Amino acid sequence: MAKTKFTPERVAELQALGRFLGEPAGRRWLYQMMTECNVWTTAGVSNALSMAFREGSRFVGLRLQAEAMQANHDMYLKMLKEMEVERPGAIGTRGFGDGDPGDPDDSDAGSAGA
Numbered sequence: 001m002a003k004t005k006f007t008p009e010r011v012a013e014l015q016a017l018g019r020f021l022g023e024p025a026g027r028r029w030l031y032q033m034m035t036e037c038n039v040w041t042t043a044g045v046s047n048a049l050s051m052a053f054r055e056g057s058r059f060v061g062l063r064l065q066a067e068a069m070q071a072n073h074d075m076y077l078k079m080l081k082e083m084e085v086e087r088p089g090a091i092g093t094r095g096f097g098d099g100d101p102g103d104p105d106d107s108d109a110g111s112a113g114a
Contacts, residue, residue, distance in 0.1 A: 014071040021068060021075035024082070030068055031083050037061025
């Protein structure tokens with residue numbers, strides 16, 4: 001299989017994304033975006049327009065996932081491991097909590113006012 005040759009602009013983009021993933025805040029942001037884009041879930045709705053919207057959002061999330069894996073595969077895997085430690089079973093859930101102050105398992109909820 002032949003290696004893909006990238007333009008200098010594409011190399012710069014992948015390097016920038018790789019640096020972004022090198023930061024804990026960058027990995028956390030990407031994980032949150034991928035979760036909001038329903039990367040680890042399916043549409044699960046019966047309304048065709050709602051399903052189309054969710055699947056469009058999921059497509060964007062899958063694109064982010066592919067870009068991150070291409071830019072820095074090790075940091076992508078580290079992100080997944082970090083999220084599993086922070087929120088066991090987080091893949092396929094909201095991951096960082098849903099902001100419900102009544103949720104005892106949501107350690108981030110309500111901490112802004114404390």
